Amino acid sequence: MQRNVRVIARLDIKGPNLVKGIHMEGLxxxxxxxxxxxxxxxxxxxxxxxxxxxxxxxxxxxxxxxIAKTAREIxxxxxxGGGLRSIDDIRDVLLAGADKVSLNTAVLxxxxxISEAAQKFGSSTIIVAIEAIKQxxxxxxxxxxxxxxxxxxxxxxxxxxxxxxxxxxxxxxSVDREGTGRGYDIELTKMITDAVSIPVIAHGGAGKVExxxxxxLNTEVSAVALSSILHYDYIKNCEEExxxxxxxxxxxxxxxxxxxxxxxxxxTAIKTFLSISNINCRPVTLS
Amino acid sequence: xxxxxxxxxxxxxxxxxxxxxxxxxxxxVGIRAVITADRDIIDASVALILPGVxxxxxxxxxxxxxxxxxxxxxxxxxxxxxxGICLGLQLLMSESEExxxxxxxxxxxxxxxxxxxxxxxxxxxVPHIGWDRISxxxxxxxxxxxxxxxxxxxxxxxxxxxxxxxxxxxxVITYTDYCGIRYCSAIRKNNLVAFQFHPEKSGPSxxxxxxxxxxxxxxxVKNG
Numbered sequence: 001m002q003r004n005v006r007v008i009a010r011l012d013i014k015g016p017n018l019v020k021g022i023h024m025e026g027l028x029x030x031x032x033x034x035x036x037x038x039x040x041x042x043x044x045x046x047x048x049x050x051x052x053x054x055x056x057x058x059x060x061x062x063x064x065x066x067i068a069k070t071a072r073e074i075x076x077x078x079x080x081g082g083g084l085r086s087i088d089d090i091r092d093v094l095l096a097g098a099d100k101v102s103l104n105t106a107v108l109x110x111x112x113x114i115s116e117a118a119q120k121f122g123s124s125t126i127i128v129a130i131e132a133i134k135q136x137x138x139x140x141x142x143x144x145x146x147x148x149x150x151x152x153x154x155x156x157x158x159x160x161x162x163x164x165x166x167x168x169x170x171x172x173x174s175v176d177r178e179g180t181g182r183g184y185d186i187e188l189t190k191m192i193t194d195a196v197s198i199p200v201i202a203h204g205g206a207g208k209v210e211x212x213x214x215x216x217l218n219t220e221v222s223a224v225a226l227s228s229i230l231h232y233d234y235i236k237n238c239e240e241e242x243x244x245x246x247x248x249x250x251x252x253x254x255x256x257x258x259x260x261x262x263x264x265x266x267x268t269a270i271k272t273f274l275s276i277s278n279i280n281c282r283p284v285t286l287s
Numbered sequence: 288x289x290x291x292x293x294x295x296x297x298x299x300x301x302x303x304x305x306x307x308x309x310x311x312x313x314x315x316v317g318i319r320a321v322i323t324a325d326r327d328i329i330d331a332s333v334a335l336i337l338p339g340v341x342x343x344x345x346x347x348x349x350x351x352x353x354x355x356x357x358x359x360x361x362x363x364x365x366x367x368x369x370x371g372i373c374l375g376l377q378l379l380m381s382e383s384e385e386x387x388x389x390x391x392x393x394x395x396x397x398x399x400x401x402x403x404x405x406x407x408x409x410x411x412x413v414p415h416i417g418w419d420r421i422s423x424x425x426x427x428x429x430x431x432x433x434x435x436x437x438x439x440x441x442x443x444x445x446x447x448x449x450x451x452x453x454x455x456x457x458x459v460i461t462y463t464d465y466c467g468i469r470y471c472s473a474i475r476k477n478n479l480v481a482f483q484f485h486p487e488k489s490g491p492s493x494x495x496x497x498x499x500x501x502x503x504x505x506x507x508v509k510n511g
Contacts, residue, residue, distance in 0.1 A: 003466070004442075006417050041490075046418055046444075072311050077444060077488050097307045099446075099488065122304075122341040124414040124446045168414050197404060199412050220410070222417060282418035282442040285491055 004280045005216050006223035007270060008047040008201065009040040009230050013063060013082075014054050020231055021146075021179050027053065030231055034069060039234055041074040044267040044284030048078050049102065049171075049225060053146060055083025064096045071097025079127055090117050094125065102171060104129040105144040108151050108158075111165055118166030127169045127201070128162040130155055132188055134176055140188055147175035155188070156195055163196045170196060171225065174204040181207025181228060181261035184215040193220040201225050208263035209273040216279045226270075233264030295319045296504070297332035299359065301349040303374060304340035312487035316497045318504070326358045334504045335362045337481075339374030340446070343383040343399060346374055347391065356392065363394055363479055368503050370433070371481030373447060376474065379481055380451050395476060397453035402468065411466045418442040421461040421472050421484065431506075433480050433499045434460065434473075441492050443472070443484035450483060478507070 011033050012019050018036050019027040030036070037048055048070070055061045061083040070078055080093045081102025090101050107113050107128055118126050131147050132140040132155045140155035159170055172192045174185035184205045193200045199222035202215045212224050265273075268284045275281065298309050300322045313320035313336075320336070321328060329335060337359060339346055350356050363369050371379055380391045383399035391399070402413045423429065423439045445463070450470040453459060463472035463483070472483040480500075486493035 004418055044490075071307055073315075075308075075312060075315070075488060075494055076490050077446075077485075094305065095307070097305070097311075099305055099308065119342075123448070124416060125340065169416060197410055197412055198414070199416050220412075222412060285442075 002280055003220075003222065004282060005221065005274065006046040006201075007212075007267060007274075007281060008049055008223050008225045009037075009045040009267075010049040010051065010203065010225040010227045011036060012051050012053045012227065013066070014052075015062070018231070019053065020227055021053075030235065033066065036231065036234060037070055037074060040230065040267065041076055044271065044282075045076060046282055047076055047223070048074065050078065050080050050082075050098075051102065052080075052082030061089065061093060064092065067093060067096040067098050081127070081129060087113070087116060087120060090121065094121060100125050100127055100168075102127040102129045104131060105149075107162070108142060108144055108153060111161065114162055114165035114167050118168070123166050123168040126167050127171050128167040129171045129173065130159060130162075130192075131173045131175050132185075134174075134185075134188070140191075143175060147178070156191055159192050159195050163198050167198060169199045169201060169222075171201040171203055177205025178203070179228060180205060181263075183207065183211040184224075186215060186218050189215055189221060190219040199223065207261050209265050209270055212270060213274065213277045213279060216274065217277070228262045229265055229270070230267070232262050233266050236264055237266075294331075294333045294508075295321045295328075296334040296336060297329045298322045298336045298338060299329065299355060299375075300324045301339075301346065301353055301355055303346050303349060304338050306338055308485075308487045309336060309338045309372065312494060312497050316494060316501055318497065318501050324353050324355060326354070329355075329358045329362060332362075332367070333508055334368040334370070334500070335359070336370045336372065337375035337378065338372045338487075339378065341374060343374065343377055343385040343391070343449070344389045346378055347389060350378070350392075360392060360394065366478050366507075368500065368507055369479045369481075370500055371479070372487070373483060373485055376481035376483055377449060377451055379474075379479075380453070383449065385449060394479070395451075395453050395458065395474060396455065397451060399449045399451050401449050402465070406467050409466055411468070414446060414448045415465050416446050418444055418489075419463050419465060419484075421463055423461055424459045426457065427460040427475075431499075431502065432460075432475065433496055433503060435499045435502070436495055437492060437499075443482075443486070443489040443492060445472075445484045447483060 018033040079100040080098040142153040201223040203225035461473040486496040
């Protein structure tokens with residue numbers, strides 16, 4: 001079956017900064033999220049996701065101003081997540097200009113929020129993010145707080161349950177792979193896409209364009225969420241052309257092991273590669 | 288005399304969906320837009336946009352409670368430009384199958400139907416969320432309409448679980464294919480256009496639709 005796979009730029013945000021971690025920990029500052037977001041929109045991203053990565057610790061999402069700014073200049077769908085605890089929190093970010101919300105911690109504590117939010121704002125507005133870690137026995141369990149807190153909830157049954165409660169999409173993150181550049185966890189992603197009939201977004205591990213092809217061909221994912229591949233490419237170009245330089249600590253990208261594993265690519269290169277691999281996606285139209 | 292540079296387009300606020308994005312898209316192309324539920328402001332507008340995300344029945348309920356059904360219907364029959372987006376297209380139909388049969392605004396004869404769970408033995412993922420092509424209907428010439436400079440097969444952003452089946456096929460201006468199911472993704476009837484996709488979320492191509500809408504308004508104001 002031919003489907004159009006969405007290529008989503010995911011921005012993890014801490015305070016005023018775009019950050020990137022490994023296994024969702026050890027965050028490094030990359031630059032201003034607004035600058036990256038605008039660049040990805042203009043470069044042809046199909047969607048943007050903002051995650052406030054420290055919001056869970058403080059129980060509040062601090063991205064409202066940034067969301068409003070984005071909604072004024074970016075005309076593709078925007079999903080916001082991190083620290084959204086209640087229906088009121090969800091309403092606030094939607095009113096600020098987000099199109100969808102991504103929920104994890106709050107709905108694991110109280111799954112009823114999914115059905116309540118789906119009823120109030122529409123199913124398609126509600127993404128449930130599942131952060132999975134493979135256990136020694138082979139089963140996957142859901143975690144919260146960027147993979148720090150074990151919940152005891154088994155991932156497959158949880159995915160089925162969130163669909164039943166009315167979630168519009170699932171974003172499945174392999175915490176084991178996240179930030180490593182070793183590729184998506186195909187087994188995990190396939191398990192989820194086979195189990196549910198709502199769209200699934202794969203996240204965590206993409207280090208080169210071949211990884212995107214691999215997950216698109218071997219599973220029924222509707223979308224892929226990318227960060228390192230895109231961020232490193234943009235930083236590299238900014239520095240090479242030495243204009244509009246981003247602020248942040250980029251030395252690790254050039255010197256560290258991560259840079260050797262991640263093969264940066266821009267959205268045109270990614271979508272061209274997918275097209276020649278017979279994976280349909282919206283071609284880049286430059287604004 | 289109406290002055291298109293000063294007068295506004297009204298975006299109907301009936302409590303459903305991301306109206307902020309629609310307003311931003313309007314303003315990006317130079318259309319002054321106000322989000323409103325006020326009948327007088329709607330009446331005084333040069334054009335009307337009916338957006339919407341969510342459930343059909345709830346939306347009809349909201350429109351009814353807020354006394355907006357008549358103002359919307361009257362605006363459409365006045366001949367001034369009207370744009371429906373997503374649920375704002377579905378609400379125009381006579382009825383919807385969402386949670387039993389529910390009556391719509393009945394401006395376009397036809398029905399709103401849910402995507403099946405399977406089609407040709409393939410799983411149909413619902414909601415349909417993503418970028419898909421719009422193909423121009425055979426008898427439709429984009430010309431100087433709202434789809435001016437939009438190429439046949441252009442990608443637009445969709446988010447929906449239901450689609451419309453208008454009785455008069457001549458009203459359909461674009462079709463879209465999802466999982467092999469070919470459905471109506473835009474209609475036009477006189478001064479009325481309505482899209483299943485979200486032009487306000489469809490990047491540069493979507494903004495082109497708003498630019499075209501602005502031209503339609505200008506022309507209407509000049510001729511009116």
